[in-house]
Amino acid sequence: MKFATKALHAGVEPDPTTGAIMTPIYQTSTFVQASPGNHKGYAYARGKNPTRNQLEKNIAALENAKHGLCFSSGMGATDAVIKLLRPGDEVITGDDLYGGTYRMFTKVFANYGIKFHFINLTDVNNISKYINEKTKLIWVETPTNPTMQVVDISACSVIAKKHGCVLAVDNTFASPYLQNPIDMGADIVMHSVTKYLGGHSDVIMGALCMNDDKLHEQLAFIHNSCGATPGPMDSFLVLRGIKTLHLRMERHCFNGRKIAEFLKSHPKVDKVYWPGFAEHPNHEIAKKQMRDFGGMISFDIKSKSKEDAFKIASSVKVFSLAESLGGVESLVNHPATMTHASVPADERARVGVTDSLLRLSVGVEDIDDLLEDLKQALG
Numbered sequence: 300m301k302f303a304t305k306a307l308h309a310g311v312e313p314d315p316t317t318g319a320i321m322t323p324i325y326q327t328s329t330f331v332q333a334s335p336g337n338h339k340g341y342a343y344a345r346g347k348n349p350t351r352n353q354l355e356k357n358i359a360a361l362e363n364a365k366h367g368l369c370f371s372s373g374m375g376a377t378d379a380v381i382k383l384l385r386p387g388d389e390v391i392t393g394d395d396l397y398g399g400t401y402r403m404f405t406k407v408f409a410n411y412g413i414k415f416h417f418i419n420l421t422d423v424n425n426i427s428k429y430i431n432e433k434t435k436l437i438w439v440e441t442p443t444n445p446t447m448q449v450v451d452i453s454a455c456s457v458i459a460k461k462h463g464c465v466l467a468v469d470n471t472f473a474s475p476y477l478q479n480p481i482d483m484g485a486d487i488v489m490h491s492v493t494k495y496l497g498g499h500s501d502v503i504m505g506a507l508c509m510n511d512d513k514l515h516e517q518l519a520f521i522h523n524s525c526g527a528t529p530g531p532m533d534s535f536l537v538l539r540g541i542k543t544l545h546l547r548m549e550r551h552c553f554n555g556r557k558i559a560e561f562l563k564s565h566p567k568v569d570k571v572y573w574p575g576f577a578e579h580p581n582h583e584i585a586k587k588q589m590r591d592f593g594g595m596i597s598f599d600i601k602s603k604s605k606e607d608a609f610k611i612a613s614s615v616k617v618f619s620l621a622e623s624l625g626g627v628e629s630l631v632n633h634p635a636t637m638t639h640a641s642v643p644a645d646e647r648a649r650v651g652v653t654d655s656l657l658r659l660s661v662g663v664e665d666i667d668d669l670l671e672d673l674k675q676a677l678g
């Protein structure tokens with residue numbers, strides 16, 4: 300099945316009792332048993348819920364994976380992956396991560412004796428300096444948030460396999476429409492479903508996809524034991540959102556390209572971070588592993604002034620100033636004080652997250668209105 304057909308139909312069955320074409324919202328915590336243990340596969344809704352099940356099958360199909368697990372947030376999904384580890388284990392990850400991921404690694408799991416190496420993964424050769432027999436996980440985000448670094452997933456997978464460690468890829472920015480890490484050898488794909496998959500800024504959710512049965516069994520055990528599982532109403536909303544994922548992504552990419560080009564030619568704009576530009580440091584890798592370049596763009600302004608950046612962020616009218624991304628509406632964000640405030644200033648400076656950097660999540664509005672809005676805001 301092709302992507303668009305899978306988005307609508309994969310994993311989704313009409314309701315067996317009524318024929319309802321839309322997956323019912325099984326708003327129940329428990330399921331009646333005929334005699335102890337004699338049930339229809341559902342016992343208690345933390346472990347398994349029919350609405351969530353259909354969504355898990357659907358997301359797994361979009362990632363060409365055998366198994367899917369949905370979590371009550373993206374962070375809940377990441378948390379489950381790190382719980383595969385033991386004290387003394389080491390993780391190699393990127394130096395430009397989603398702020399919440401960096402916070403969880405450094406402020407939560409570092410206290411449990413897990414060591415994290417934050418390195419520049421845009422050149423995978425850097426991994427060899429840090430990998431050893433204690434390395435159990437390589438955690439990759441690509442493209443990265445907010446500087447749109449691109450990491451070669453296939454090359455990471457070769458290294459992970461050689462050293463017997465798990466490769467997990469945070470695929471939130473690309474969405475399964477643009478990139479399928481499992482096809483490139485990743486063991487686990489993580490999503491903040493909150494973003495493009497949900498797509499309508501109305502749900503917080505996360506997901507993990509994997510092929511390996513044993514890995515699925517371990518993660519499903521953590522999923523049920525630790526309990527970061529989403530409710531059926533949210534699962535329904537995401538199933539509904541995914542039915543237009545391919546249509547939304549097409550427009551996100553179209554609008555994203557126009558805005559990236561506009562910003563690049565604007566006299567007040569300094570640097571534009573977007574993997575679709577030929578001069579992007581890993582453009583060739585982006586071309587190889589992504590189907591298009593998406594609607595996430597960051598840019599720095601020539602004045603380098605935080606006040607000027609704040610002025611732009613507060614004078615937009617069609618864009619809204621807000622955290623998050625991947626919804627139908629266009630958003631602007633000031634990473635240094637919003638999404639990446641939990642990353643120390645020197646770490647931020649090292650990867651280009653300056654006080655004058657702005658990040659755009661380009662939505663699916665009419666491109667003329669978006670361009671007009673940025674024109675007036677930049678002044």
Ligand SMILES: *Cc1c(COP(=O)(O)O)cnc(C)c1O
Nearest residue numbers: 372373374397444471491493504
């Ligand atoms: C938002 C986000 C997360 C965290 O997901 P939540 O659903 O907010 O918990 C993780 N990674 C990336 C790249 C994100 O953008």
